Structures are given as structure tokens and as C-alpha cells.
Amino acid sequence: MTNLNSEDIDAICRLVDDLCGIYWDESKAYLIEARLGSLLEKSSCKNYRDLASKVRAECVPGLRSEVIDAVTTNETLWFRDSSPFQALKYKIVPELIDAKQSTCFPKRFRIWCAACSTGQEPYSIAMTLADTIPHIESWDVQILGTDISPAAVERASRGIYNKMEIGRGMDPESLKRYFVDRGDGWQVHDRIRSMCMFKPLNLHEPFHMLGSFDIVFCRNVAIYFTLPDQKKLFAKIGEVLAPGGWVFVGSSESLSHLGPQWQTEQHCRSNCYRFNKHILVGT
Ligand SMILES: C[S@@+](CC[C@H](N)C(=O)[O-])C[C@H]1O[C@@H](n2cnc3c(N)ncnc32)[C@H](O)[C@@H]1O
Structure with a gap:
């Protein structure tokens, strides 16, 4: 009491x-x-x-x-909302592969999952890439998962999920292909885990040192922040986005109120955003 x-x-x-x-x-x-x-x-x-x-x-x-x-509310599931993963598979990854042909690193992907909770989202991204790109092991792919919750980051790194967690969005085919049965749960297979790395990070702190990303998933976290903090967060995300990069937010979230620098595209019924830093905005 x-x-x-x-x-x-x-x-x-x-x-x-x-x-x-x-x-x-x-x-x-x-x-x-x-x-x-x-x-x-x-x-x-x-x-x-x-x-x-x-x-x-x-x-x-x-x-x-x-x-x-x-x-913190660590609610998450596999392939949450499905459409962002469809957009990755059918539009964004093929387009990135083409766009990278003429660059110094034609086989390099950098993806950031900015509030990854217990890891289902970054691993869903890794499985989508493995389904989409033949011989993915010959690519230099790094999916960074960060979260403020140390317990969530620890669970994400272990990559072991119980029956109830697997039941939330994991299809039997992918379960068979991408997990190892450990008896007390299913562990994400090493070839998927090797694409992912995890670390604790508070999104209100500086993160320019993380480098530059082709794709950022920042879903279902900014809803907990005030509007001024949301603006600051996405301005910082714009700074770490590679030219031509994409941002995904949650299905009930939008970046259109953040100004003309954020341009919406719709692919596979998913809204994704591109950041154009050359559009000048008033302060
Ligand atoms: C509802 S979950 C969303 C997980 C995943 N992105 C998804 O959509 O399934 C929100 C996550 O944001 C994290 N979070 C909350 N505040 C944060 C902050 N200031 N910096 C980084 N992560 C934060 C929480 O720990 C939680 O794991």
C-alpha cells in the first residue's frame, strides 16, 4: 500500500x-x-x-x-504492421542496390533501429534482407539496434524468444528458416544475428557518432515525447541519414507536421520519409 x-x-x-x-x-x-x-x-x-x-x-x-x-513500454512484435517490411522488400532494398552500384561501397547497407525494444524489429529487418538479397552473407550489412532500456537491449542481444513472443507475428516458414530450437525457447540463427548489433542509447542524447544510415526505423517511440522533443529528435535523425535515405515511423505516426524537409512517399501501403536538407526552413 x-x-x-x-x-x-x-x-x-x-x-x-x-x-x-x-x-x-x-x-x-x-x-x-x-x-x-x-x-x-x-x-x-x-x-x-x-x-x-x-x-x-x-x-x-x-x-x-x-x-x-x-x-518504458517495450511492446513490440515480429514484422509489426507488415507494410514497412513489404516496402523494404519490393521497393527500397532493390532501389538502394541500384543506387549503390556507382558508389565506393556497392554492397554496404547501414540500417538503424532507433528504439528496438527486445529485438524483434531489427531481426525482422535482417530476415527481410535475407529473403530479398541472394547471398546476403557476401554483403556488408549492419543493422544497429538501440534502446534506452538496458534489459531490453540485453534480451535483444541474446535473441532468444519464448512461445508467446514467437506467436506474435512470426510465421512458421521463417521460424523454421531463421531460428534454432534451444528447448527453452527459439534463438535467432547466427547468420541473422551476425547482421545485427545492439547497444543502449537515449534518443535525447547526441548520436551523430553512430555514423550514417541508409534506412532508419524510429517507430512507436516518439509518441512518448513532447512535440518540441520530437522535432529535435527527427532533426538529428535527418543529420545521420545518408543522402537519399529513408525513415520509417509507426503506423499511427507521421512526420508531415515537421516541415517540408520531410517528404512522404507511399510504398506497399506504407508511409516512408526522405529528408531533403537543401530545403531551407524558417526558424
Ligand atoms: C513501444 S516500443 C517500440 C519498439 C519497436 N520500435 C516497435 O515499433 O515494435 C518503444 C521503445 O522505445 C524505447 N524508448 C523509450 N524512450 C526512449 C528514449 N528516450 N531513447 C531510446 N529509446 C527509448 C523503450 O524502451 C521501448 O523499448
Whole structure:
């Protein structure tokens, strides 16, 4: 039983904003109890203000990561919304292959999955590439999966999924082709895993050092941010996008309100975006 008053709510909302840039207000009081209640007891904090102070003081090892893991929503599934993967297969990958013929690195793909949760999205991308490009092993493909949740990144790196997780979008044919039965779950096959690498990253921090990407998936994460933070995030994504690169957002998300630099294309019923940095926008 906890005593959640307006000071507790305020302390946790500010903490969640500072740690993850996730916008919570008093309407999320139920989430505070549901997500952080057990952590409050486990860490012997007197109340939520105390929990917030301990996280800020970094006096309890691991508490900060546990709070981040608890407040983030890691909902994901294989081939989520299907149409972006169809667009990859039938339009974007073939077009990129052509466009790269005349470059110094004609067989190199760099893809970033900017909030990859437990890995289903980057592995779905890798499986789509393996289905689309013959002899994919002779290509230099790197799919970077990042997420703020250390627990999610750890699970993504292991690439082992239980029956319920496999049941969410994985078709039997791909299961047979791309997984190894480990008894206690199915592990993504090494030839798919070798295309993917994972690391923790907060999207509110600088990420220009990640390099440049042909395709960025940034789906179902910006919905948790304020509009000014969304604008900053996609401006930074525009900077790491290779010329002619593509961005995918979630099926309920759009970039059209971010200005004329973001140009929408529709392929296989999926909206994808290209960034034109030469279009000047007013400030
Ligand atoms: C709903 S999941 C979406 C996963 C996947 N992109 C998809 O569409 O299936 C949102 C993910 O965003 C991550 N996230 C939330 N805030 C973040 C931040 N500031 N930086 C990076 N990742 C963040 C969460 O940890 C969570 O795994």
C-alpha cells in the first residue's frame, strides 16, 4: 500500500522526463503505481519522492536502470504492421542496390533501429534482407539496434524468444528458416544475428557518432515525447541519414507536421520519409 500524493507524482514525472524524455503528467498516476510499486518496496524507499531522490543521487547500484526498464513500454512484435517490411522488400532494398552500384561501397547497407525494444524489429529487418538479397552473407550489412532500456537491449542481444513472443507475428516458414530450437525457447540463427548489433542509447542524447544510415526505423517511440522533443529528435535523425535515405515511423505516426524537409512517399501501403536538407526552413 503506498501513499501517492501530488508531490510524489510530480517527483516521478520529472524523473521520468529527465531519465528518458518520456512525458508523464498526473493522468499517469496509475502507471506510477503499476510500474514502480514493486521497485519502491524492493529498494526500501519510504515513498516515491524518496525513490526519485535515490535514483538522482545514484546511491543504489542498478536502481537507475531498473527505473528506466520499468517506465518504458517495450511492446513490440515480429514484422509489426507488415507494410514497412513489404516496402523494404519490393521497393527500397532493390532501389538502394541500384543506387549503390556507382558508389565506393556497392554492397554496404547501414540500417538503424532507433528504439528496438527486445529485438524483434531489427531481426525482422535482417530476415527481410535475407529473403530479398541472394547471398546476403557476401554483403556488408549492419543493422544497429538501440534502446534506452538496458534489459531490453540485453534480451535483444541474446535473441532468444519464448512461445508467446514467437506467436506474435512470426510465421512458421521463417521460424523454421531463421531460428534454432534451444528447448527453452527459439534463438535467432547466427547468420541473422551476425547482421545485427545492439547497444543502449537515449534518443535525447547526441548520436551523430553512430555514423550514417541508409534506412532508419524510429517507430512507436516518439509518441512518448513532447512535440518540441520530437522535432529535435527527427532533426538529428535527418543529420545521420545518408543522402537519399529513408525513415520509417509507426503506423499511427507521421512526420508531415515537421516541415517540408520531410517528404512522404507511399510504398506497399506504407508511409516512408526522405529528408531533403537543401530545403531551407524558417526558424
Ligand atoms: C513501444 S516500443 C517500440 C519498439 C519497436 N520500435 C516497435 O515499433 O515494435 C518503444 C521503445 O522505445 C524505447 N524508448 C523509450 N524512450 C526512449 C528514449 N528516450 N531513447 C531510446 N529509446 C527509448 C523503450 O524502451 C521501448 O523499448
